[in-house]
Amino acid sequence: MPAREGVYGLLAEFETPGDLVRAAQQARQDGWRRMDCYTPYPVEEAAEAIGFHRNKVPLLTLIGGLMGGSAMFLLQAWVSILAYPLNIAGRPMYSWPAFIVPTYEWTILFAGLSAAFGMLALNGLPSLYHPLFNAPNFRDGATTDKFFLCLEALDPKFDRAETKAYLEKFKPNSVVEVEY
């Protein structure tokens, strides 16, 4: 758990996604690792620039789908063969083709729920508080029309004065210090 006081990081505000991506690429090249970009819509290039290439949402979805589907199939088989066998015109108890539809639906149901809630969980959401919300220009811009690069204090290269000067080189609209 990082210390809850002092500086969280330095936040540079850019006008266009292109400026942000170029700054992020450069920072990554210069050895920065503890950093993140904040954009009002998904900017794939920015994620590439900070070295975030793959995520675990597809894996969670696969696991969820397989679990949902097999749970439903086993439930139907158990109900139809053991718990409540109904003999209708001598048809077989283990009539698996009839079980496919609910199995299919539950595969989708649990895969979808895993994708949605797994995504939120991996993102660490819900988390209603975040130090960035303290930055004066963050809430006006990050969800509307501005593009932010945050170099975090936890990075070993971080130094308040030097990093500020470093960020200024990218000609951002502003560079502000974010407090915890």
Place this chain on the structure above:
Amino acid sequence: MATKEVKPADHWVDPATGEYRVIAPGQTFRSITEKIVRIVLTPHTPMGWFALFTVAGGGATVLMVALTWLFLKGVGIWAITQPVAWGFAIINFVWWIGIGHAGTLISAILLLFKQGWRNSISRFAEAMTIFAVACAGLFPVIHVGRPWLGYWLLPLPFTMNVWPQFRSPLMWDVFAVSTYATISVVFWYIGMVPDFGTMRDRAQSRFAQYFYGLLSVGWRGSVRHWMRYETASLLLAGLATPLVLSVHTVISFDFAVAVLPGWHTTIFPPYFVAGAIYSGFAMVLTLAIPLRKFYHLESLVTERHIDNMGKVMLVTGFIVAYGYGMEAFMAWYSADHWEAFAFWNRAFGPMGWSYWTLIACNLVIPLTTLWSRKLRTNIAFMFFISIVVNTGMWFERFVIVVTSLYRDFLPSSWGTYRATKWDYATFVGTMGFFTVLFLLFVRFLPMIPMNEIRMILPQAKIKPKATVEAGD
């Protein structure tokens, strides 16, 4: 002349492609955000909204009265009896759920096909899906006769040890519709999370900040979050696509699995799905056309959208036409006496008027006119067509349910079907209920996905380094 001349003065036509623009030129990230957020965050609710809400609320009240009377008296207040044991409830169920399909098609299938134009209409089409499924779900529950025992449909361990019959298509329906409703709600909500973040940050009042802040689950637009979000959206779209195709397929099994002339056909699943999309797009138009006018959203929901929706309706309309044709063909080709009679009775029996209404509304009027781009971009005409197709699709379900049942194998048991006032009250009531939900959505939630609109603005394109330096 092969190419059509494009008037340079017409700013709606993109000079590069000759297509109608997806959204009007000259918008910025901030201007579209303001435009969409203002509809919700304004303290002034338009008078027109209140007027419509009163009317819709009246409709919803009718539903409450009809349901109360139904619970007191039982399903005998409806016109269902032998031989027509399935009446309005099933017709309305199939009609409503079909309407929902367009929302999922727009939000999921068109997302997978990377159709940028879908972005402006996806959110309210999804809302339409959810509210239509809510209306649809009501009917099977009240149709079971003892709705307080509706939970018997679920595989729950009761003390009496009774389990549902999983080989029945009616049971499959329970899973198809409940999954569809759940996934639609999740997809819709996840899609709104970043927009709730925007609303939280743009809200002035403390209450609105808390309200949207909670709904936004603390969204802050980190690109790491965005990438997982994009993956999850794509996966949800990929899952919703087979889901939406399966839902109306399973509903068509309710009919097709029964050995009844007029129902027992293999064409039903694809033809039900196409019909669902057909009526759903009609409903999207019915909602979008007044909405864009009322909230001045013409720059976001453009003629291009109306035009494209007309094209989708043209295609699905022809699939439906093929379905009708196949039904007639099989009635003859199967050489099955009962099948042939069922078809003859449908078209030329005492209820033949319903069949010809459906042919006129679903085939003749739309499929002859939707070819013309001029008509497809004529807003008043498209509104008219949307009403016509919705009516036609309702009659399609009427024809399938009623005209297959009212004259069965024994002429001595032939009957007829005449809906009672409670049938009509319940149907009109669900329309009121649907409109109430939709009005609340329009007033309190962002009806156009802001984050997706930002993506299709020209500013969102990242210029390669070289051109930027050359421009400096």
